[in-house]
Amino acid sequence: MTSLDSVRTDGPAAGAPSRPRILGLAGLALTSASLACFLLTALLGPSATQPFLPGTEALPYSLDVEVPLRLAIGLVVLGILLGASGLGLCLLAVRRGWLCSAKPLMAAGLLVAAAFAMMPPVGSTDHLNYAAYGRMAVTGHDPYATKAIDMPGDPVAGAAEEWRHTPSVYGPIATAQEAFASWVGGDSLRITVLVLSITNALAFVLTGLILYRVCRSPQGRLRVALLWALNPLMLFHLVGGAHNDALSILAAVAALAVFIRISRPVPRALVSGALLGVAAAIKFPAALVGGGPAWTMLRERRVGRAAALFGASGAVAVISFALAGPHAFDQVRRAANSVSLSSPWHLLDAAMGVNQHRIVIRIGSLVLLAALIWLLVRALPRDSTRAPDVSEGVTVAAALALAWLLAATYTLPWYDGLGWAVLVLLPLSRFDGALLAHTAVLSLAYLPARDPLLIGLPDDLNWLVTGVRATLVPWLLTGLLVWLAVTCLRRPRVRPAPEPVRSPPA
Numbered sequence: 001m002t003s004l005d006s007v008r009t010d011g012p013a014a015g016a017p018s019r020p021r022i023l024g025l026a027g028l029a030l031t032s033a034s035l036a037c038f039l040l041t042a043l044l045g046p047s048a049t050q051p052f053l054p055g056t057e058a059l060p061y062s063l064d065v066e067v068p069l070r071l072a073i074g075l076v077v078l079g080i081l082l083g084a085s086g087l088g089l090c091l092l093a094v095r096r097g098w099l100c101s102a103k104p105l106m107a108a109g110l111l112v113a114a115a116f117a118m119m120p121p122v123g124s125t126d127h128l129n130y131a132a133y134g135r136m137a138v139t140g141h142d143p144y145a146t147k148a149i150d151m152p153g154d155p156v157a158g159a160a161e162e163w164r165h166t167p168s169v170y171g172p173i174a175t176a177q178e179a180f181a182s183w184v185g186g187d188s189l190r191i192t193v194l195v196l197s198i199t200n201a202l203a204f205v206l207t208g209l210i211l212y213r214v215c216r217s218p219q220g221r222l223r224v225a226l227l228w229a230l231n232p233l234m235l236f237h238l239v240g241g242a243h244n245d246a247l248s249i250l251a252a253v254a255a256l257a258v259f260i261r262i263s264r265p266v267p268r269a270l271v272s273g274a275l276l277g278v279a280a281a282i283k284f285p286a287a288l289v290g291g292g293p294a295w296t297m298l299r300e301r302r303v304g305r306a307a308a309l310f311g312a313s314g315a316v317a318v319i320s321f322a323l324a325g326p327h328a329f330d331q332v333r334r335a336a337n338s339v340s341l342s343s344p345w346h347l348l349d350a351a352m353g354v355n356q357h358r359i360v361i362r363i364g365s366l367v368l369l370a371a372l373i374w375l376l377v378r379a380l381p382r383d384s385t386r387a388p389d390v391s392e393g394v395t396v397a398a399a400l401a402l403a404w405l406l407a408a409t410y411t412l413p414w415y416d417g418l419g420w421a422v423l424v425l426l427p428l429s430r431f432d433g434a435l436l437a438h439t440a441v442l443s444l445a446y447l448p449a450r451d452p453l454l455i456g457l458p459d460d461l462n463w464l465v466t467g468v469r470a471t472l473v474p475w476l477l478t479g480l481l482v483w484l485a486v487t488c489l490r491r492p493r494v495r496p497a498p499e500p501v502r503s504p505p506a
Helices: 019-044 069-095 103-117 126-138 172-185 189-214 218-229 232-240 245-261 265-280 284-299 303-324 330-335 345-352 358-379 388-407 413-423 430-445 463-489
Strands: none
Touching: 019 069, 019 103, 019 232, 069 218, 069 232, 069 430, 103 189, 103 218, 103 232, 126 172, 126 189, 172 189, 172 245, 172 303, 189 218, 189 232, 189 245, 218 413, 232 245, 232 413, 232 430, 245 265, 245 284, 245 388, 245 413, 265 284, 265 303, 284 303, 284 388, 284 413, 345 358, 345 463, 358 388, 358 463, 388 413, 388 430, 388 463, 413 430, 430 463
């Protein structure tokens, strides 16, 4: 959160605030209120949105208040609505010419990330899975062939909730992070989770700093602050939820930063490729952004540079997976056929008979992915301040990331972090609002954050799963897809942002 008085804003005259300035301040106020809801949810302790962490260690810190189920869910819903509204108002204000200093917003985002890292993760139970897989690795088990139920009585692996019957689906570098956390934490689940939270929070902060360095204009840096560093939905999911997606996003953004900033062609291709290989060895979809640099190299017939890019990324990924053992891809292949309840594909899956025709859905998702890539490449804005090849490469990278998010059969709100990270690098456009709607709707879909059977969800709240997650959200996301297709086909021209009118010095 940030004090609005510390944020320098620009208006037509002192004492006469402009409408964009008022919208911007209102957006920041709602963002602060949203973050307060999320931080309070984490601080209160175990609830329907936060699993209990046994142990007597001081950190992660929480009050261990017995939070009523409806209050815990209500706080998160309020935070999502306030956060989406606040970010939406800020985007509207920027479109109308509002400009403020990005530094205090970046600092506020860093402080919020640090606060989340010191408290138990909230919003999902994935961190318990990470801890279990790390425990398997340090105790001599293969996390790609071992399940949590195979280690009965273990103080760390035994705490897993929803994925007790599932081996790891994460890449070998993600497993290395989990193993490091388990090595530090030993038999303590709390310390293991604390290390996971801190490393993922650091990845989030480093991503913001890299984006800030790449975007040199005041408008670009304000986008970094609003869409990433102080984005309440991303802070809640990626940092508050301690998701390892932050690691893969960091590697992907670093690869794009090298492509943008390094002028020497061969080092740029090799370093970008190596970082993309790291991203693939954490979570494979993050490496999709490498398609942007690869496209520009191939289009310019720079075959040698493209070969260096593919060679470096392939070498890092192959070596990483080879060290992980023969079972590293087993669960990934099974996960490729999964369909989440909130995905638009769930509507088709339910209509054809659940699990009966997944091959049809798989082919359909690939066709949709190709169509969305084509549509987004022609409609996403280009940054005219960069070299033409760099500008096109970043736009193609953003198109690939957004198309994957929208076409995937299995989707979760924290997956959108990749989309936000690359969209920051593009000029202001209506696609900012489209991704905001996508993230907000998905965030509302995954409440409560834990297995309804484990938390004893009352019958009168089952509609959260059957009504919202499995019915309403898929239809809303389908509508968003239709809107996006129509918008792209119209090839909208992105209006240049109006010049901010600065107040005269006092």
